[in-house]
Amino acid sequence: MLMKLRATKQIYDLVVSKIEFREKSGVLHDDTLQMLLDSEADHFMIVGFIMGLLIAGARSTGTTASWLITFLGCHPEWRTKARTEVQSLLASHSYPITSSFAPSAASPLSSIPLAAWESSAPILDALIRETLRIAQPHVAMRRNQGPPITIGGKTLPTGGFAIYPFSDVHLNAELYPDPLTFDPARPVQKDDFAYIGWGGGRVNCLGTRLAKLEMKLIAAMFLLNFEFHIVDAEGSPADPHPQPNWNDTLMCKPANGSFFLDYKRREDASL
Structure with missing residues (x-):
C-alpha cells in the first residue's frame, strides 16, 4: 500500500512539474492541458484528469x-488466419539475422513498419473490431453546457448529463444478427453510428492507433509462440464459449474460475 502511495505521489509530482513549466513558459499550445489551464482548473483537477486518462x-x-x-482461443479457424497474416508480414519485412547480432524476442516484429501494421493486417483489424463490439461495455457520458435541449422527448437541463450505453447499438440484433456471437466476418456497417468502438461524432479515442498496435503485437506474439485454446473448469474445451458479462462494466469477464486459457509453446515458435 505504501509503495503504491509513493508511486502515485511521484506521478502527481511529475505531472505538476509539467503544468508549472507550461504556466511559466507563457507559450500557448493547442492541446488538452492548455484547455484545462484556460478554464482556470486547479492543479489537483488537472492531475486527476490526466492520471484518469492514462489509467482508462x-x-x-x-x-x-x-x-x-x-476469442482466438475459441475459434481455431481465426487463429489460423491471424497467424498466417502475421507470418506473411514477417516474411515481407523482417531483416536477416546474422551470427553477430542476437535479436531480442520482439525484434522480428519490431522490424515491421507501422504502415504495414495499419494497412496490411485486415484479419487482425477485423478481430479487434469484433472484440470491441462484443466485449467492451462502455458508456458515453456528456454534460450539457447549455441551453436546455430535448432528446427523445426528455429535456436535458443545463449542467445535466446525457448517458448512452454502447450496448444500444453494439448488441442491436437489427444491426448485428445474433449479436453475442463472435463473427469478425460480419459486414462493416455503413452508418457512422452503427459502430462506436472508438467513439463517434466529434469525440473519438485519441489513443486508437497506439491501442490497435499494442493489441496486434500482443496477438502476434501469442500466435507465433503458442498453441492455445479456452477450456472449462475441468480442462475440457469450452462449450459453450465464454460470454462477455455486460454487467461487469470494467472487464466484462465471466465468473471467476469458469474458463481458463490452456496453452503450450509451439515447436516452431518464431520468437
Whole structure:
C-alpha cells in the first residue's frame, strides 16, 4: 500500500512539474492541458484528469487484448488466419539475422513498419473490431453546457448529463444478427453510428492507433509462440464459449474460475 502511495505521489509530482513549466513558459499550445489551464482548473483537477486518462487507456487496452486472446482461443479457424497474416508480414519485412547480432524476442516484429501494421493486417483489424463490439461495455457520458435541449422527448437541463450505453447499438440484433456471437466476418456497417468502438461524432479515442498496435503485437506474439485454446473448469474445451458479462462494466469477464486459457509453446515458435 505504501509503495503504491509513493508511486502515485511521484506521478502527481511529475505531472505538476509539467503544468508549472507550461504556466511559466507563457507559450500557448493547442492541446488538452492548455484547455484545462484556460478554464482556470486547479492543479489537483488537472492531475486527476490526466492520471484518469492514462489509467482508462491501460484498462481498456488490457481488457480488450485479454478478450481478443480469449476469442482466438475459441475459434481455431481465426487463429489460423491471424497467424498466417502475421507470418506473411514477417516474411515481407523482417531483416536477416546474422551470427553477430542476437535479436531480442520482439525484434522480428519490431522490424515491421507501422504502415504495414495499419494497412496490411485486415484479419487482425477485423478481430479487434469484433472484440470491441462484443466485449467492451462502455458508456458515453456528456454534460450539457447549455441551453436546455430535448432528446427523445426528455429535456436535458443545463449542467445535466446525457448517458448512452454502447450496448444500444453494439448488441442491436437489427444491426448485428445474433449479436453475442463472435463473427469478425460480419459486414462493416455503413452508418457512422452503427459502430462506436472508438467513439463517434466529434469525440473519438485519441489513443486508437497506439491501442490497435499494442493489441496486434500482443496477438502476434501469442500466435507465433503458442498453441492455445479456452477450456472449462475441468480442462475440457469450452462449450459453450465464454460470454462477455455486460454487467461487469470494467472487464466484462465471466465468473471467476469458469474458463481458463490452456496453452503450450509451439515447436516452431518464431520468437
